[in-house]
Amino acid sequence: VLLAVVDPGVGGPRAAVVLEAGGRWYVGPDNGLFELVARRAGQARCWEIVERPPGMSASFHGRDLFAPAAGRLARGEMPGGFTRPCSLGRRPDWPDDLAQIVYIDHYGNAMTGLRASVLPIGARLSAADRVVSRARTFSDVPEGDAFWYENSNGLAEIAVNFGRADHALGIGLGTEVTILA
Amino acid sequence: VLLAVVDPGVGGPRAAVVLEAGGRWYVGPDNGLFELVARRAGQARCWEIVERPPGMSASFHGRDLFAPAAGRLARGEMPGGFTRPCSLGRRPDWPDDLAQIVYIDHYGNAMTGLRASVLPIGARLSAADRVVSRARTFSDVPEGDAFWYENSNGLAEIAVNFGRADHALGIGLGTEVTILA
Amino acid sequence: VLLAVVDPGVGGPRAAVVLEAGGRWYVGPDNGLFELVARRAGQARCWEIVERPPGMSASFHGRDLFAPAAGRLARGEMPGGFTRPCSLGRRPDWPDDLAQIVYIDHYGNAMTGLRASVLPIGARLSAADRVVSRARTFSDVPEGDAFWYENSNGLAEIAVNFGRADHALGIGLGTEVTILA
Numbered sequence: 001v002l003l004a005v006v007d008p009g010v011g012g013p014r015a016a017v018v019l020e021a022g023g024r025w026y027v028g029p030d031n032g033l034f035e036l037v038a039r040r041a042g043q044a045r046c047w048e049i050v051e052r053p054p055g056m057s058a059s060f061h062g063r064d065l066f067a068p069a070a071g072r073l074a075r076g077e078m079p080g081g082f083t084r085p086c087s088l089g090r091r092p093d094w095p096d097d098l099a100q101i102v103y104i105d106h107y108g109n110a111m112t113g114l115r116a117s118v119l120p121i122g123a124r125l126s127a128a129d130r131v132v133s134r135a136r137t138f139s140d141v142p143e144g145d146a147f148w149y150e151n152s153n154g155l156a157e158i159a160v161n162f163g164r165a166d167h168a169l170g171i172g173l174g175t176e177v178t179i180l181a
Numbered sequence: 182v183l184l185a186v187v188d189p190g191v192g193g194p195r196a197a198v199v200l201e202a203g204g205r206w207y208v209g210p211d212n213g214l215f216e217l218v219a220r221r222a223g224q225a226r227c228w229e230i231v232e233r234p235p236g237m238s239a240s241f242h243g244r245d246l247f248a249p250a251a252g253r254l255a256r257g258e259m260p261g262g263f264t265r266p267c268s269l270g271r272r273p274d275w276p277d278d279l280a281q282i283v284y285i286d287h288y289g290n291a292m293t294g295l296r297a298s299v300l301p302i303g304a305r306l307s308a309a310d311r312v313v314s315r316a317r318t319f320s321d322v323p324e325g326d327a328f329w330y331e332n333s334n335g336l337a338e339i340a341v342n343f344g345r346a347d348h349a350l351g352i353g354l355g356t357e358v359t360i361l362a
Numbered sequence: 363v364l365l366a367v368v369d370p371g372v373g374g375p376r377a378a379v380v381l382e383a384g385g386r387w388y389v390g391p392d393n394g395l396f397e398l399v400a401r402r403a404g405q406a407r408c409w410e411i412v413e414r415p416p417g418m419s420a421s422f423h424g425r426d427l428f429a430p431a432a433g434r435l436a437r438g439e440m441p442g443g444f445t446r447p448c449s450l451g452r453r454p455d456w457p458d459d460l461a462q463i464v465y466i467d468h469y470g471n472a473m474t475g476l477r478a479s480v481l482p483i484g485a486r487l488s489a490a491d492r493v494v495s496r497a498r499t500f501s502d503v504p505e506g507d508a509f510w511y512e513n514s515n516g517l518a519e520i521a522v523n524f525g526r527a528d529h530a531l532g533i534g535l536g537t538e539v540t541i542l543a
Contacts (some may be wrong), residue, residue: 008319008320008342008343010318010319011318011320012319012320012321057331058318058330058331059319059332059333060332063333136420137372137373137420137421138374139370139371139374140373140374149421150420150421151419151422152425152426161370189500189501189523189524190501192499192501193500193501193502239499240498240499240500240511240513240514241514244514
């Protein structure tokens with residue numbers, strides 16, 4: 001059971017949903033957050049959470065609405081008891097991968113939204129006019145060298161061995177990334 | 182059982198206490214930290230922790246003194262075995278609410294020390310020469326607009342939909358807030 | 363069972379080890395991380411983790427390699443089943459204590475790599491041309507005064523009562539510390 005909340009429209013009209021996809025339960029807002037879950041699972045079932053707990057806040061549905069639903073699923077209840085079937089709002093125009101820097105971690109490593117598995121063998125990545133080649137892991141390149149590698153999430157990540165990729169390459173959140181085959 | 186530590190006087194003369202208030206146990210320093218707990222509970226009983234564990238550090242009573250006491254309470258021991266009755270140091274001059282920004286969260290939302298429940302219906306808040314009206318939640322105002330709302334703790338919080346209230350309004354920790362009825 | 367990972371050489375030739383020292387199990391990379399554990403325990407036994415889980419990533423051995431081994435130890439398995447005896451790589455030239463600022467905490471307290479127990483009674487510490495004397499705890503000095511004390515880890519730490527030692531003294535990570543007896 002996964003409870004997921006990225007929900008700037010909390011308290012607004014977006015539905016609160018339970019999704020069953022790939023053998024897992026997902027609970028959260030129907031605002032696109034589960035688009036790629038549903039897309040990659042191929043088959044997904046969706047229910048709308050219709051019960052409203054007494055005293056529910058307008059701004060904190062993770063605690064007040066989603067967590068109780070996730071708790072009921074976690075202890076084995078089926079969603080039928082507190083939901084009604086619905087259709088998940090789909091976003092067919094959203095890309096499968098995002099050729100941008102989507103996250104800079106504490107060490108300055110720059111995660112892209114590109115799955116390493118979809119990149120050509122030998123692909124290089126270009127960002128902010130710098131080009132980096134693929135390495136298996138940090139210690140495969142000299143100290144101070146930049147490279148990209150498949151990170152622990154399966155995404156292409158730009159890094160510098162014993163350094164910060166963000167500072168060294170001048171890249172940040174939202175920097176566009178180009179794939180050079 | 183709640184163990185609470187904000188304790189700049191650790192190792193000094195302030196007592197270490199157990200409080201029973203509102204059906205809960207509180208363990209921590211007798212430095213005012215539990216003033217509002219005792220005040221709002223109406224009735225509270227207090228004990229001083231008198232035993233000192235061997236090897237107790239001078240600067241880390243959360244680990245060395247309070248946690249063992251909280252552990253004994255959590256497993257059902259009554260405080261009589263390791264404490265003596267005392268009177269909690271009270272702060273009758275402290276206000277019930279604090280008309281200031283008391284916390285800026287990761288997203289730039291500015292929490293005040295004012296309970297939303299004590300504010301007049303339709304109250305506006307003024308901070309740094311800006312005035313904001315109440316909204317139920319973020320998505321009730323246009324993107325970029327500032328407002329205040331009752332947050333998940335029941336406090337009035339100043340926010341900007343899809344923005345940072347701290348930057349947009351020029352407010353920070355300690356900024357005074359005025360209630361405009 | 364302690365799983366410890368500071369591992370810039372992940373995916374490189376350093377071994378993955380299980381250490382038994384001082385009645386505890388340690389799991390992590392053989393890159394010096396356990397040098398002081400082994401040195402202070404006096405006696406330590408070491409095994410190399412030789413099994414490789416299917417699908418192990420090149421860059422995240424904490425999750426893929428060390429955690430499963432720690433889990434097996436935690437449930438009572440002996441390392442013999444999934445390791446082979448080895449010799450921990452030792453670093454006899456590494457010092458027992460480090461006369462530097464090794465960590466600045468959230469409040470600006472500056473931790474040294476010096477154990478308080480090895481410092482002479484009455485020792486003063488000098489850093490960035492400032493000299494501080496020992497105090498038992500924060501509240502033993504006037505507000506705004508700098509001092510050093512034995513912190514909760516047993517290390518000498520430079521602090522300012524109700525202030526930030528890093529800003530007040532102009533010290534930071536790596537600042538050299540001199541012991542004045």
